Amino acid sequence: MLKQIVAVTAINLKSIPRRFWLSLSTVVAVALVVMVLLSFLAMSAGFRRTLASSGAADVAIVLRAGARAELNSVIARDQVRLLEDAPGVARDAQGKPLASAELYLVVDGIKKTTGTKANLPLRGIGESGAAIRKGIRLTEGRMFAPGSNEVVVGKSLLREFQGFELGRTVKFGTALWTVVGVFEADGSVFESEIWADLPVVQSLFNRPNTFQILRARLSGPDGLAAMKAFNDGDPRLKLDVKSEQDYFSEQSSQTSDLIQKLGWPLAIAMAFGAMAGALNTMYSSVASRSVEIATLRAIGFGGFPAFVGTLVESLLLAGIGGVIGAVATWLIFDGFSASTLGASFTQVVFSFRLTPALIGQGVALALIVGLIGGLLPAIRAARMPIVQGLQG
Amino acid sequence: MSDTSLVRLAGVSKGFVKGKDAITIFERLDLAIPQGDFVAVMGPSGSGKSTLLNLLGGIDRPDSGEIHIAGSRIDTLSEGQLSQWRAATIGFVFQFYNLMPMLTAAQNVELPLLLTRLGKAERRTHVETALKIVNLADRAKHYPREMSGGQQQRVAIARAIVSDPELLLCDEPTGDLDRASADEILGMLTILNRDLGKTIVMVTHDPAAARYASRTLHLDKGHFEEKELAA
């Protein structure tokens, strides 16, 4: 039996060149389906990763109740003071609390690829603002000097938007700022931000004594609970305290779910189209081999080898398409940099990420197309009446 | 070569190039077929019988020489002109019927009428008449696959005569049929020739079929030998 299957399958595969264009169209159709799916999944995964790496479990973020995003939040100076001394907040060697009250403003930038205006986040950070966050590293230049109109920019921001190169002067309103440093932050959203000294931002943007959020390094695993308890217990506070990790994962799930929810239905719809193409190709394949199949059957071959041979041909074409699609997506889109509006109404720069697990999903979809597209024609091949086939 | 000839070939040469070899089928062939004649063409396989019909039907061109049919010189016509000329002048009957499988008998017969200016109602009466002539009025709505070979060939004949062409060209019309069906078809051709005055050129391998014709041309090595058949 095995010998028969191998023989029939070989005959099948050798006949592919006879239907070269039709077979190629199936391969291309499947490849395009896989490309569409994988580019959406890679986009979603890239966005998720950027936000996921932004949130640290040991950093607390405090926002006004119901604010949901840093941009909306407003907290008062007194509240900042109270929270800096809250239990659960870590302290540095000098005993100063590792907390940073911040101002989060939106300024206009120009996106390099499209030349259109884009919302960029300008963050005024406190003295320990950079120290609280993990993985902040200056790759060029230096940190801004306190009290000066100097900014440091994230490297993603530098890459995607115009005019933030080291040493350049940027103008927000009437004030001029000098870029004195470029930083990286483990590929997190902070790499899409501009940072400056908090008091300078407050004064140049007419926001004296205004704060939007407070970030604090937690003293230990139960630091967050302690901080929350303190917040809930004081009627002057009643703010939202959560871990930075939770804050960002809430934000990432919305957008990346949306991208996935677009990607899968599109890919599945296209897969049906490709399946129709595969069915067509395989029915033609069976029809064009009807004499061969019937002859083999007349000699004594079984129907099953004809079935397997057809199915293998279909799976092979779809599999090749799937691999081509995955490789093409990887070549074109892996690491592709893009940006979109995040939950705080500012641009989040992220890179497409094509992981092996995603490639697996793409190839699986391709093989499903091949399987379904080959099944019915394979059954027809197995059941073909010998006499009719011999007549051609 | 009298002026009453419907078909007149003058010095027609025709050959084919097959790979490196060039074969000559006809060389300076002359032929005249008068209006109303029923000619059978016989000859060994490969002698050029089908080629002759193709030339007469304007679906192939001579290498040199002139072909006059029903007053037109057709070897100089363009493809488009030939199409129009064929639609008006020639009816073809093939060995393998060549009906359109997805059309009914009536629709198959109606096909050539799409090339005319006839209206719907007129087309219908023409189709009915043609089918009546071949005794298939009751089969109008049937598809080719639902009919026997003889019946299909009769539909093909109806298709060939529906636009009332002057010349019928039949290439082994009974080659694929049993004796009885063949006789039926040949009888029909005789009627078309005798009662409706159609000029018919029929290629056949079957001497019995040739006997229905008024004369037989034997084609061999590019030349004709004529045998008048005593009635």
Add this chain to the structure above:
Amino acid sequence: MNDFLLVRKNLFRKKLRAILMIVSILIAFAIFGVLAAFERAFNAGEDVSEADRLVVVNKINFTQPLPIAYFNRIAAVEGVRQVTFANWFGGYYQDPKNFVIVMAVEPETYLKVTGTDFAFTPEMTQAFVRNRTGTLVGRALAEKWGWKVGDRIPISSSIFSQKNGTHTWDVTIVGIFDKNKPQADTNLMFIQYPYFDETRSFGKDTIGWLVLKTASSAVNDQVIKTIDQMFANSSWETATDTEKAFNKAFVAQLGNIALIVTLVVGAAFVTILMIVGNTMVMAIRERTREIAVLKTLGFSGARVLRLVLGETLLLAVIGGTLGLGLATLATLLMRQSLSMFVPGLRMSPEIVLTAVGFMILLGLATGLVPALNAFRLKIVEAMGRG
């Protein structure tokens, strides 16, 4: 019988094959229809915008405030017919997750300037102007929460708070308005700016943006220049632009949606182009002998070419029409659940027209090669082959 019947019969002689091709075309057009509807919906702001409407925002960014004094100063600029302003409220209803678009607007002028978008009746306009705590609610929003005229509803802000510390404002619905333009979205509500400004704890006397109508779109450039120069080098510089350009720039921030749509639709169409094109070449090749017979009967090459093109056109039109139908159905189904995210999702006449254009192109493109093959077919050779 006529040529159309011939074309139809030819197309459906192998029913399974025809159906499979129709399915793949259907899917490509369904994808096109849905994505085009999405893209149009994203750009609805651009479609709703009017040529003589300008938007004035803070030059730093449109989220930055402007002083209220600009209202009168801009009203005095030559070429400005009417001006109004609004402030983003950051609204939600009951739970921060129930995001609601609320704008605090200058009551008298705002309704006039946006009156072409929404159907404000004289009664509701009067009621809104007179009632300090009144609100006008769009039909879609009112239906979503089951609100009726006269209802008193608590609207919270994720940004502002009242002087007494609460984040919630109580407002009374004085009117529910419909839209005047199909692309407009009524999933929003307006409250009075004076009421909002007096009660809020910070930001007093600042506004979000101004909208103005110029005397005619011809003076737009002049007005834009005048306004921006008027405030240049002040601590509140302005950026003035047409409403259309402003909305377009905003949508562009989401990402290059048009590019994504183009790529996906392109992929879908390349797929069917290959599948249908190759299948048709094969189908016509199988019919070589029949085409030769047609030609023998006197059908000209051009006529045979038209028959084949007719077949691919018919195929494209059937598949395309079914696909558009499916897309229409899909947008109707998604309309409700996505009303928050992409309001105004619908199949517009422009999309249908574009799709029809694509059908014709697809029909011609897939039919071209087989039709030319049929056109060139030599009867003698074709008969020999059969």
